[in-house]
Amino acid sequence: MTRDRITMTQRGYDKLLETLHYLKTTKREEISENMGRAIEDGDLRESAAYDEARMQQSENEARIAELESQLERALIIEEDASGGAGLGARVRVKDAKGKEHHFELVGTYEVDVLKGKISDASPIGKALSGKKAGEKVTVQLPKGTAEFEILSVDYA
Numbered sequence: 001m002t003r004d005r006i007t008m009t010q011r012g013y014d015k016l017l018e019t020l021h022y023l024k025t026t027k028r029e030e031i032s033e034n035m036g037r038a039i040e041d042g043d044l045r046e047s048a049a050y051d052e053a054r055m056q057q058s059e060n061e062a063r064i065a066e067l068e069s070q071l072e073r074a075l076i077i078e079e080d081a082s083g084g085a086g087l088g089a090r091v092r093v094k095d096a097k098g099k100e101h102h103f104e105l106v107g108t109y110e111v112d113v114l115k116g117k118i119s120d121a122s123p124i125g126k127a128l129s130g131k132k133a134g135e136k137v138t139v140q141l142p143k144g145t146a147e148f149e150i151l152s153v154d155y156a
Contacts, residue, residue, distance in 0.1 A: 013071070034052070085129055087120050096146070104116055105118065105125050131150050133153055135149075
C-alpha cells in the first residue's frame with residue numbers, strides 16, 4: 001500500500017518538526033511527572049489524576065505517530081513567484097467592497113484560518129493558484145460568490 005504524499009512548504013515542514021520535538025521531549029516529560037505524582041498518591045484504581053495522565057499519554061503518543069507519518073510522506077514544494085500564486089505564497093487581495101484580505105496558501109496540514117493560512121485546495125486557494133497581481137478571480141463560497149482583485153503575490 002502506498003500512502004499519498006502530503007505537499008507542504010518548508011516552513012510547514014519545519015513547524016511539524018518543531019512540534020514533534022516538543023511532544024517527544026517536553027510534553028512526554030510533563031506527562032511522566034504527572035503520572036509519577038499520581039502513583040505517589042496511592043491507590044491507582046480510583047485515581048482521577050492517574051487516569052487523566054494516562055489519557056494525556058495516549059493522546060500525545062497518537063499525535064507523535066500522526067506527525068511522524070506526515071513528515072514521512074511530506075513533499076516540500078519550492079516557492080516560486082514566477083508562476084503566480086502557489087504553495088507558500090502570501091497573497092493580498094481586495095474584495096468587491098474594497099476591503100483588503102491577506103492569505104497565505106499552505107498545504108492541508110498547515111491550515112490556520114485565524115492566521116490567514118488557507119489550503120491551496122480550498123475554494124479561495126484554488127481560485128488564487130497561478131494568478132498574479134492585477135488579475136481578478138471569482139470564488140464560489142457557501143454563502144454565495146465573492147470577487148477578489150489580486151493586489152500582490154509575495155514569497156517570504
